[in-house]
Amino acid sequence: MTDVTDRPTVLRLPAEGAPIRTEQDAMDVIGDAFGHGATWVVAPVARLHPDFFALRTRVAGGIVQKFVNYRVGLVVLGDIAEQIAASDALRDFVRESNRGRQLWFLTDEEELAARLTSV
Template sequence: MPEVVEHHGVPVLVCEADGVAIADVQDALDHLIGAAFACAEVVAVPSARLDDRFFDLSTGLAGAILQKFANYRLRLVVLGDISHHLSASSA
């Protein structure tokens, strides 16, 4: 179960690493935004929960998910080592 913690006065929903994989916009709405909407301003999700396509900017998945976060006035924090995604990126 995700936990809400306060960090510098801001409520943060901290998601567990073994939760549902976020593979599309609907997953983000159902499992991240829906869980945070009434109780948090920030969602902290482990990078392992995000589909590899999230880190490939050419797919548009990151943009679509981040747009939903913006629409609901929430912020997303990706926790963990993403160096393998960065090294594979041409951007």
């Protein structure tokens, strides 16, 4: 967890660990965020089940909706170029998400730091 005075409190998930695939997995992470007083969760791409990136499975929708309901921001951190290249729908979803203030798909720590200064 990172707590910087000018920035929101962030819970950073390790790359190792059980994949986040279900709404209950999302609730567990949100509970951890609340326990740490975090308003944002940073999840490495490796922690998200591959179904998250296949929008037809609705896994991403269910997970993201939980974060929205509990007003916890979610950052997917890492390279998803391969997944985006395979899906126009995912590319559009990422673009629209990155315009908002709830879900971001970011490639690296520098991009994350820049975004967090704007919230």
